[in-house]
Amino acid sequence: MIAKTPTPPYYAVIFSSVRTSVVDGYVEMAERMLELAQQQKGFLGAESARNNLGITVSYWQNLESIANWKKNIEHQMAQCYGREKWYSAYKTRIALVERDYGFGDVTD
Amino acid sequence: MIAKTPTPPYYAVIFSSVRTSVVDGYVEMAERMLELAQQQKGFLGAESARNNLGITVSYWQNLESIANWKKNIEHQMAQCYGREKWYSAYKTRIALVERDYGFGDVTD
Numbered sequence: 525m526i527a528k529t530p531t532p533p534y535y536a537v538i539f540s541s542v543r544t545s546v547v548d549g550y551v552e553m554a555e556r557m558l559e560l561a562q563q564q565k566g567f568l569g570a571e572s573a574r575n576n577l578g579i580t581v582s583y584w585q586n587l588e589s590i591a592n593w594k595k596n597i598e599h600q601m602a603q604c605y606g607r608e609k610w611y612s613a614y615k616t617r618i619a620l621v622e623r624d625y626g627f628g629d630v631t632d
Numbered sequence: 633m634i635a636k637t638p639t640p641p642y643y644a645v646i647f648s649s650v651r652t653s654v655v656d657g658y659v660e661m662a663e664r665m666l667e668l669a670q671q672q673k674g675f676l677g678a679e680s681a682r683n684n685l686g687i688t689v690s691y692w693q694n695l696e697s698i699a700n701w702k703k704n705i706e707h708q709m710a711q712c713y714g715r716e717k718w719y720s721a722y723k724t725r726i727a728l729v730e731r732d733y734g735f736g737d738v739t740d
Contacts, residue, residue: 525685526648526723536646536727538689540634540679542736571648573681577633579689581646613736615634619644619727628650628721 527569532621535584541614550610553602564593635677635691640729643692649722658718661710672701
């Protein structure tokens with residue numbers, strides 16, 4: 525659900541994607557990548573939703589933790605295969621969260 | 633689909649939300665807010681997806697354009713009504729996009 529992130533500043537990686545019709549292995553990959561991301565140093569949380577467009581936002585302590593996750597070999601293989609099979613287009617945006625506010629039971 | 637944003641830096645507003653079961657007026661409000669946002673100075677684009685969790689990311693030129701959009705009276709009424717009716721929880725994160733890269737036909 526809504527990620528319980530610490531007080532800013534921290535980083536967000538916004539991954540917006542459009543899928544191909546290839547389903548083979550996609551769900552397994554997505555689950556494995558989330559599991560693997562959660563084990564990385566500096567990982568703070570993730571949120572995901574998909575209709576025609578998919579948006580996954582992962583939250584990280586700093587740029588170093590994002591760079592390390594990008595270099596993870598299993599993640600790199602998934603990225604490569606993703607470009608070849610699962611995604612027709614994607615865009616990744618690295619953003620410094622400066623401020624946040626909320627409502628409801630996610631508001632710390 | 634994936635928003636065609638300019639070269640960074642620019643700002644992202646990440647709005648993550650959990651809906652109540654109230655459907656009355658929700659779709660109309662969401663469409664109206666997108667239409668209205670698109671008319672604001674500094675609006676660069678938006679992306680949206682929802683399953684159990686909804687994620688809408690809107691992109692803006694600078695903090696001033698975000699502040700002006702937040703103050704828009706029609707937007708403020710929607711936020712108020714949203715807390716009362718449509719959302720059980722939400723979180724808004726204001727983030728400076730420092731870098732982006734992509735693949736496929738959204739890559740400018």
